[in-house]
Amino acid sequence: MNIKVYVTSVTCSRDIKAQQSDxxxxLEGKCIKYxxxxxxxxxxxxxxxxxxSGNPKxxxxxxxxGDEYCGDYEQFRDAVEADALKEFLKLKADS
Known part of the structure; x- marks a missing residue:
């Protein structure tokens, strides 16, 4: 497992800061290493x-x-709400 989260430490956007924090x-609450x-x-x-990610913007x-794209924040939240986070992150069931 090699979950990578691309973030920025320099942004004026409250939304981006809140999304990164959330x-x-x-991930930490579910003990998922990243x-x-x-x-x-x-x-x-x-x-x-x-x-x-295949998105120039x-x-x-x-x-x-790893190098396999899982999704953006909205897709992440949808997966959390659907109780499908491990599937979204492409993790094995025993991870």
Missing amino acids: LTRI ETVDISQDNSLRDEMRTK ATPPQIFN
């Missing part, structure tokens, strides 16, 4: 996130399992 709180990739550290990371947070 996402990490949920790593963050801060796209504000290097423009190439932002470009990588957008290329891998994607904004953080974006979620991946």
